[in-house]
Amino acid sequence: MTSLSLAHPTCMPRLHFHDVAYQAAGQLLLGPLSLQLEGNHRTLIMGPNGAGKSLLMRLAHGLVKPSSGHLHWCGHVPRQAMVFQHPVLLRRSARANLEYALAVQGCPRNRRRQRAMEALEHFGLANVTRRPARVLSGGEQQRLALARAWLLEPEVLFLDEPTSALDPAAIRAVEDAINTFHHAGVRIVMSSHDLHQARRLADDVIFLHHGKLLEHSPADTFFQVPATVQAKAFIQGELMD
């Protein structure tokens, strides 16, 4: 699997949020908040539904522009990929989905097939190569989305609740895949409202509530001595409004 090891960036780019806020239809949905994402560990964005987790991630990935404040990458803008809660797969075979991602990147035609096959194999999808992507099971679809992200050779990978609709076996496979990225040196930024998953994966935690950044701390600190009552309640599994 030597061909699958990603180049380790010598210097990890840092993402700065400066008083970033986002509003739509006159309503403030997120922020204003300031934070930094650095290092190449795994950051979990946590918080109850509607806290602004997805929005924060889309801002970081550049899919939406902040209404005020600004964010910028220190160093260079890294290659990025994003995996969505509901994987958006093209209406083609599993392999064609991967070949498309390669084609978009300008990968020469004669190399696409082989690289796609390698990625399929690596993410345990070798037996569904020719199946239409959209009839795969939820877990397979999400792994295919991860395989596609893999081929984009990202330095930063964003994942928006990638396992929220999956059963335990599929969740495990997806988490393994995420760790594959991590071990290859890819910066992971992932949202989740699953505490167990967060405990398994997180190196640090960003806790959002009602669009406000309440905590950003190492995972151990967050889970053992949360600084806010909201975080404490969330960790104890209380229903939050």
Added chain:
Amino acid sequence: MSDSAFITALQLIANFDPELLAIVSLSLRVSLSAVIIAAFIGLPLGAALALYRFPGRAIIIVVFNALMGLPPVVAGLSVYLLLSRAGPLGEFGLLFTPTAMIVAQVILILPILVSLTRQRIEELHGEYAEQLSSMSVSKARRIPTLLWDARLALITVILAGLGRASAEVGAVMIVGGNIDGVTRVMTTAIVLETSKGNLALALGLGLILMLLVALLNGMAYLIGEGTKRSLG
């Protein structure tokens, strides 16, 4: 009356009437050519209209939507004035040829293909936009992507165009002239037979036309089902 029309239709088919065959094949040639040409222009144009934002876009969309109801006679008359000797393209001598009929039908069905394609592609793009943006896919690159992924819906769009092309008579009558053996197609033959009072023959031709259109639709349906099964 309808009984004898049915019998007439059967007789025409059974006899494999060469004149009928020529009329049917010209109808198919004209309408299929028009649909293919209109599809090559209309599908990318519709997709572009779905993806790009520019001043005047709304006006263009409204105009194309309105042109879906363009009366065939008006399309025919415009093409007639264009191709007539006294018109700007007169010197090409295209009036009263199958080419002129194809041009008129392209104009007639292009708005349908553009408008319906734009609508389908907008829907699909609503689903794909974030993923494609995430992969930094340019707008121009998205056009073939979305067209291919919407192929099932677009088959129906193309069929709508084909239906209008093969059913209309106003445009082909004016620019083709209904010349026997040269520009006579199913619909103009039906008009002619009606004006001769041969209602049974006219209705018989109508039945054959409907049979052909049903056949084309059936084939497209099968192709669509096949694609659905093999690609999801």
Added chain:
Amino acid sequence: MTKTWLPVLLGITLAASFITPALAEDPVSTEEKAPFITLASTTSTENSGLFDAILPQFKKARGIDVHVVAVGTGQAFEMARRGDADSLLVHDKTAEESFVAEGYATERDDVMYNDFVLIGPKDDPANINSAESVTDALARIADSEAPFASRGDDSGTNRAELRLWEAADIQAQGEWYRELGSGMGATLNTAAAMDAYTLSDRATWVSFDNRQNLDLLYAGDEALFNQYGSLLMSPEKYPHLKHDLAAQWHQWLLSDEGQQAIADFRVKGEQLFFPNAATNK
């Protein structure tokens, strides 16, 4: 880019070639090799089947195809005026002569005639069957206000009808007078459906099948004489037209051979057009 397009292109081409195997040999174009002229003519001549009978004979004699575009006389003149027809065969002598006078055409000759007939419901509510003249017949229709279906399409027949009303000094208007804006056949269909009187050329009437309750009720007045003329377009005004071929057609129509072909044309045993080129020349 090409990769995604290729299957689409292939699919469409395949579908097209599957659906239209008959297109390969293209029965139309093989015959089209012969030179041809475009003839603007009237629906009455086309609908009667006259061209089906005489064009093959002309082709045999001169090797020229004639592409007949059959429209109303008004539209035929407009077509010719725009330079879209090589020759004209119409039936409105007054208009034809002014067409020549205005310089659009150089020559006009009588070719043949038939006559107009009054058609109406069999029970003949206006009693035109016993009319003494066409003027009398029209007056009876107007007096009884029985429905009358007019072509209303500026065709030769329509123009003849309007001249007849004028000659009878009748204002043809009111609810009984219906302008249809249709061809001869369509007008007969409509008249049959609403039991109306109408003026038709004899040729269309004889070859018309959907008569229902309609019958020929009045004919024979000299005022109903319907003359057809052939016109040659002006070479100065329309240098692009096929004047040589059109002249051959024109001459053939006036020749003994052409005149005989017209005389020989029969529908249901009835002669529909009477050649009169020689008598008028």
